[in-house]
Amino acid sequence: MTPFDFSIPINPSALTLEMLVAALGLGILILGIISPKGARSGLGWVSFLGLMGIIGVAITMWGQSGELLAGMYLLDNYALFWKITFMVAAALVILGNMRYVDKVGNQAEYYSLTIFATLGMMVMASAGDLMTLYLGLELMTIAFVILVCLRKTDNKSVEAGMKYILLAGMSSAVLLYGLSLLYGLTGSVIMLDISRIIAMQPVSPALVLALVMIIAGLGFKISAVPFHMWSPDVYEGAPTPVTSFLSMGSKAASFAIILRLFITALPGVWENWAMVIAILAGITIIIGNLVAMPQTNIKRLLAYSSIAQAGYIMVGMVTASEAGIKGVMFYAFLYVFATAGAFTVAAYFYNVTGSDELKDYAGLSQRSPLMAAVMLVALLSMAGIPPLAGFVGKFYLFKTIVDGYLWLVFIGLIMSMVSVYYYLRVALVMYRDEPKDPSPINVSGPVTVTLILTMLVTLIIGIYPGPLSEVVNSAAHSFFLH
Amino acid sequence: MSDWAGVFIFFTVALVFGAGGILTSFLIQPRRANPVKMEEYECGVPTIGPTWVQFRTSYFLYALLFVIFDVETIYLYPWAVRFNNMQIFTFIEMIIFIFILIVGLWYAWKEGALEWK
Numbered sequence: 001m002t003p004f005d006f007s008i009p010i011n012p013s014a015l016t017l018e019m020l021v022a023a024l025g026l027g028i029l030i031l032g033i034i035s036p037k038g039a040r041s042g043l044g045w046v047s048f049l050g051l052m053g054i055i056g057v058a059i060t061m062w063g064q065s066g067e068l069l070a071g072m073y074l075l076d077n078y079a080l081f082w083k084i085t086f087m088v089a090a091a092l093v094i095l096g097n098m099r100y101v102d103k104v105g106n107q108a109e110y111y112s113l114t115i116f117a118t119l120g121m122m123v124m125a126s127a128g129d130l131m132t133l134y135l136g137l138e139l140m141t142i143a144f145v146i147l148v149c150l151r152k153t154d155n156k157s158v159e160a161g162m163k164y165i166l167l168a169g170m171s172s173a174v175l176l177y178g179l180s181l182l183y184g185l186t187g188s189v190i191m192l193d194i195s196r197i198i199a200m201q202p203v204s205p206a207l208v209l210a211l212v213m214i215i216a217g218l219g220f221k222i223s224a225v226p227f228h229m230w231s232p233d234v235y236e237g238a239p240t241p242v243t244s245f246l247s248m249g250s251k252a253a254s255f256a257i258i259l260r261l262f263i264t265a266l267p268g269v270w271e272n273w274a275m276v277i278a279i280l281a282g283i284t285i286i287i288g289n290l291v292a293m294p295q296t297n298i299k300r301l302l303a304y305s306s307i308a309q310a311g312y313i314m315v316g317m318v319t320a321s322e323a324g325i326k327g328v329m330f331y332a333f334l335y336v337f338a339t340a341g342a343f344t345v346a347a348y349f350y351n352v353t354g355s356d357e358l359k360d361y362a363g364l365s366q367r368s369p370l371m372a373a374v375m376l377v378a379l380l381s382m383a384g385i386p387p388l389a390g391f392v393g394k395f396y397l398f399k400t401i402v403d404g405y406l407w408l409v410f411i412g413l414i415m416s417m418v419s420v421y422y423y424l425r426v427a428l429v430m431y432r433d434e435p436k437d438p439s440p441i442n443v444s445g446p447v448t449v450t451l452i453l454t455m456l457v458t459l460i461i462g463i464y465p466g467p468l469s470e471v472v473n474s475a476a477h478s479f480f481l482h
Numbered sequence: 483m484s485d486w487a488g489v490f491i492f493f494t495v496a497l498v499f500g501a502g503g504i505l506t507s508f509l510i511q512p513r514r515a516n517p518v519k520m521e522e523y524e525c526g527v528p529t530i531g532p533t534w535v536q537f538r539t540s541y542f543l544y545a546l547l548f549v550i551f552d553v554e555t556i557y558l559y560p561w562a563v564r565f566n567n568m569q570i571f572t573f574i575e576m577i578i579f580i581f582i583l584i585v586g587l588w589y590a591w592k593e594g595a596l597e598w599k
Contacts, residue, residue: 012571026585033592206486 032108096344096450121253160237175217181210235303244343284311341454363435
């Protein structure tokens with residue numbers, strides 16, 4: 001092969017999903033340019049229906065597997081499951097927040113960047129080498145930076161954007177250091193090759209340094225303690241739909257890539273690191289839940305709760321087994337629905353009242369029974385109360401570590417109980433307190449659909465987890481076939 | 483000696499080179515200030531007016547737009563070199579690439595990034 005040989009055999013149909021999403025994002029941007037200002041609120045529907053169509057295509061691709069470009073891009077059920085999760089998250093965020101976005105303005109930018117962020121996540125889920133990983137990560141991060149400061153006239157939003165871009169840049173730099181050390185040690189950026197070469201070498205100090213840096217860099221993205229400082233400020237300042245997409249999409253994508261990187265590229269090494277991840281998970285669960293307790297702003301409360309949730313998901317990474325991967329994917333999927341429900345309520349509430357303060361939620365059950373019910377179900381699911389999906393998710397996660405990490409199981413159980421306290425505090429305010437302004441809140445059609453959908457999915461997965469569990473099993477199984 | 487020793491030596495030399503210069507000048511410099519010494523020397527001309535001025539964001543926008551064409555050139559050049567023996571697929575691929583860049587430029591134009599206000 002000559003250095004300038006362009007004829008690398010590549011099958012374009014394998015990239016159908018990515019191309020469709022990219023085309024959708026570009027299409028929205030072009031529609032935004034050519035349509036008059038008044039017609040731009042229709043872009044939300046275009047993006048929603050487009051995403052639903054692509055999800056449909058994705059489901060037909062279930063079971064496909066392969067490698068593109070000598071392992072640079074991996075296609076399997078694992079990647080496909082994550083891609084569907086990201087697109088579902090994006091679709092829910094878009095459907096539930098159209099009016100909020102109309103109020104902010106810049107619809108074309110908002111919708112196209114949301115879709116490009118989704119594209120970045122999808123590239124991450126399929127990444128088979130370090131460059132593709134980084135490319136997807138940056139595509140997602142840069143789209144998010146713009147989304148976070150979309151409310152240009154709001155100082156908090158701009159501040160959040162500044163914080164996010166600085167910390168995202170720093171974490172990317174740390175991650176890149178780690179990745180370049182890994183490349184220096186093995187001479188390859190392809191994960192499958194790296195795993196082969198690493199297996200032949202003894203563990204060197206440089207490898208330890210690379211691992212520490214990669215864990216730190218990706219720890220920022222999943223906001224694991226002690227890399228979580230940015231998330232409450234950014235979550236509070238960002239427009240609420242962006243916050244919700246950030247807390248489910250960006251986190252899920254980072255988990256997808258962490259699992260791929262550590263289990264595919266560093267299989268023999270990872271076992272030595274299980275304790276580090278277990279300790280990080282424990283600290284993250286403890287700090288996230290404890291700091292969430294005194295919060296009075298609903299977005300900050302949800303931010304800290306999402307830090308704690310990241311801790312729970314990390315538990316599934318400890319064993320790096322098929323069961324652990326299954327737990328991570330299962331939990332991430334239902335976490336998308338719980339988060340979408342809670343944040344859609346918060347965004348709609350802000351739209352009507354202009355407040356994110358918990359005390360203003362007083363009497364929400366009288367003003368809008370649906371919103372209060374959805375918030376309650378979402379929060380209880382995150383707390384892991386039995387009939388809801390969160391319980392099953394936590395069960396799958398903690399089941400994998402009962403042998404050997406019993407202390408972590410206890411931390412998880414105790415902190416889940418602690419978390420019930422602050423989740424129920426929200427419920428108390430909504431159901432017990434009398435509203436200051438008793439006027440009912442009329443929930444618009446698309447928001448009603450989003451809310452009912454998230455609530456139903458949370459309930460159904462909780463009562464009948466079988467089908468999703470099987471899908472996730474098959475996805476986790478495909479992970480080890482490369 | 484492993485390959486990494488070279489990196490280590492390089493790093494050490496870089497450190498010594500930088501720190502050594504500062505240290506030497508610190509040791510042998512005359513410490514008496516005089517008007518000539520306080521003048522700018524090879525650092526440009528004396529400033530007029532306040533030096534903390536704001537730059538127009540338009541400069542930044544132009545720089546960003548420049549990047550569009552910059553990136554285009556990087557990828558177009560190797561493509562153009564091999565233009566004669568190329569599959570139709572590669573040709574279409576590049577058209578799509580240029581189209582994406584043009585959408586970016588179109589967007590910036592429409593948003594008024596090319597106007598000097």
